[in-house]
Amino acid sequence: MFMIAAFDHSIYLESALSLLEKNGINDQNILAVPLENRDCQNRLFDTIHHSDGTSLFDLGAALATALAVIGASIGFQLKWGPIIWGLIGAATGFTIGLIIDILMTRKKEKGAQKNNTEVILIICCQNHEETTVEKILWENQALRVGKLNV
Structure with a gap:
């Protein structure tokens, strides 16, 4: 046995x-x-042949949608109109979500490397x-x- x-x-x-x-x-x-612990770092973007289960797109897409709706709503009262302010909100939301995901992914990688x-x-x-x-x-x-x- x-x-x-x-x-x-x-x-x-x-x-x-x-x-x-x-x-x-x-x-x-x-x-x-x-x-032994893994030496190579995870990739930021997945490919069709390799996926590590981490998505950097999800939070960015959710924030882009939310800020696009808010920007379009407020855009009716602003000079450039709802379409431009909706696009500005979408770009801003996606950028903020992407930055948050990248920072959280790096923080997880550093924590995983400290394991015995x-x-x-x-x-x-x-x-x-x-x-x-x-x-x-x-x-x-x-x-x-x-x-x-x-």
Whole structure:
């Protein structure tokens, strides 16, 4: 049986490894794989072949619509008329929305880069050791635990 667990790289990982070895799991039956963070930055605009799920168009379109309606309404009383002021409102709203989305996306990227590296543990154990191993993993702050019967 294989027990698979995900840990943040911390003292809890070291504690779990030492407890597993004290409970009879041989160190040759434990595989620890550190995962690295992504080095390249996300693109600002999606293409037909690549999409990261972040849309910079949504907030801009919503603000453009809102400010276009407001600009057209107020434009009836202003010199240039409702069409010009509606277009000015749409351009202003889209620009403001785009700037907000770009700033929020960059803030999320900086926050994601500060995360600790995760480590995946793969432990080969006997069926009678399953509950002990699982208990040790959960008590030492495992993020996720899975079982694979072979």
